[in-house]
Amino acid sequence: MPLNEHDNGQVDESFVKEKEAAFADFIQRKGLKTTRQRNTIISTFFRLRGHISVEELLNEVKKANPRIGYATVYRTLHLLVESNLVEERRFGDGLARYEGHSDVEHHDHMICLECGMISEFFNPRLEALQEKLAEENNFEIYRHRLELYGACKDTESCAQRKNKKAAEAQGA
């Protein structure tokens, strides 16, 4: 079951330019070198939406430059994470996913196990409660991850699909 993003829509150019500049800055500060490949990769990455796997990214990158390989994509993603422009996610399907949108504002995820939809949410009370619990345990939080796995109850309901499956299993 692929974790699909049901989100089309365009990314605006100024956003991409901003990220490219921030990455260039990071590269500079670290004394690394600007390369054609890295530029292609980050510019491609920030034009994509959602939670992108390495393979997805490489496929897109290859459209611009088919000679770019896995290693460089992996390496560049590590740099993006190190520069705080991108966050790595793992939703339990065995592959790393990367997201660079929503400006590194923290958020958590709900993952529909039926259709793969991933939605994001943020709730200050929830965050505060975590801090409170950490405090009580004499613990200092650097970061956290909260993932809700389940099914959407929307139109065409994934939750219903799940029930049907359960019923079939009974009958069998």
Added chain:
Amino acid sequence: MPLNEHDNGQVDESFVKEKEAAFADFIQRKGLKTTRQRNTIISTFFRLRGHISVEELLNEVKKANPRIGYATVYRTLHLLVESNLVEERRFGDGLARYEGHSDVEHHDHMICLECGMISEFFNPRLEALQEKLAEENNFEIYRHRLELYGACKDTESCAQRKNKKAAEAQGA
């Protein structure tokens, strides 16, 4: 109420017996066979505390029977998970960990990135709040995971160790 990893106490025999019986039941119901190896593995597993990796378990198992191999340990752990006697966890270090204690009561985790300590907590308000947020998003939760990554602030403080490291990085 954090049960921490460095807890040494003994596991009481009745607990182990109970789990062995429950597993035997499961094996029976599924029409599988009772084997010496599986018995060794589960009996070893339930005598261990904490969040056990496959390698840790295999090492212990080999003390009882050195001929048991990885494949059987993996296979038996899958059965334990399927039977709901054990839960699989992944705390981001790339390996699966298994826990069978605390009677499958749900709980979440705080992981100290300095000393590796894992403590467990449960808070009904936090759980309720998640349900409320799911409801608002028209989402049905099957399960969730919440992990707080950070540092303990106890004696000898891991948090302090972290600060020292940061200071050194500055100085360099």
Added chain:
DNA sequence: CTGGATTACGAAAACAATTTTCATTTTCGA
């Protein structure tokens, strides 16, 4: 008790995601 179909075992091979190696190319400051 068996016989023998069924299931399990274990060593090794296969896998999948990711990292590393290494020969070659590119970058960039002196």
Added chain:
DNA sequence: TCGAAAATGAAAATTGTTTTCGTAATCCAG
């Protein structure tokens, strides 16, 4: 422009886990 340092890409290596396959153990019908 030169050359040290860094980056690239193809391929090999690594890591955690799963599968294969020949052999062995289980267990129930007879």
